[in-house]
Amino acid sequence: MDQYDMIQFQKDLISLRIDLSQNQLEQLLIYYEMLRDWNEKMNLTAITDYEEVLKKHFIDSLSLVKVKKIAKLGKITENYSLIDVGTGAGFPGLVLKIAFPKWKVTLVDSLQKRIRFLDAVIERLQLQNVNTVHGRAEDLARPDQLREKYDLCVSRAVANLSTLTEYCIPFVKQGGYFVSYKSEKAEEEIENAGTAIRILGGKLEDKLKFQLPDSDLERCLVVIRKEKTTPLKYPRKAGLPSREPIV
Secondary structure, three states, X not given: OOOOOOHHHHHHHHHXXXXXXXXXXXHHHHXXXXXXXXXXXXXXXXXXXXXXXXXXXXXXXXXXXXXXXXXXXHOOXXXXXXXXXXOOOOOOHHHHHHHOOOOEEEEXXXXXXXXXXXXXXXXXXXXXXXXXXXXXHHHHOOOOOOOOOEEEEEEOOOOOHHHXXXXXXXXXXXXXXXXXXXXXXXXXXXXXXXXXXXXXXXXXXXXXXXXXXXXXXXXXXXXXXXXOOOOOOOOOOOOHHHHOOOO
């Protein structure tokens, strides 16, 4: 791993007040190499450049720590249950698992090929208390599945916030949080999602705007607290949340 320059990455970690061990840094580098190699056979990400992966995938994923209430609730290093909906190649959920190994993490994706990749990374890094689930959020959030079992749900999925809210809030325990990773242009989405957030039992608690360290890349973390149990009619059957978002 000596061929990799991690000076900027370590500066970025310091700016987020995250301290990773040498083993954790090596795990992230192995993860990067597997992402790059597997991406030659399947489309996992459009971003494969080393420095871009570290900044736009790894640091972006770890920016969750900017939400102080989340960090305090999870106490960062203690047991904490998290589900990543639409995880893709593992962002942000698998990066968070590497950084905070005591967290219990579930990675959900609807494409089996992505699940195979994630399983391979998990096995190679010998990670514990992390599992992958192949399926659609609309099905997995049913009462006999994963409904209301998690302290925190995160998603960097490319969907409007109203749709993501219906996918994600049903997984969260009452008193827990759903955090959506968005670009800086999230204001209209947030406004349009107000009805969905309320109906599904949530309350908008914060919209945290910032730039990734040493860059002009602007981000927004939309923080929603689960205040009430989600009505059983939600999520609706597969396809409806994206075709007909709650407005």
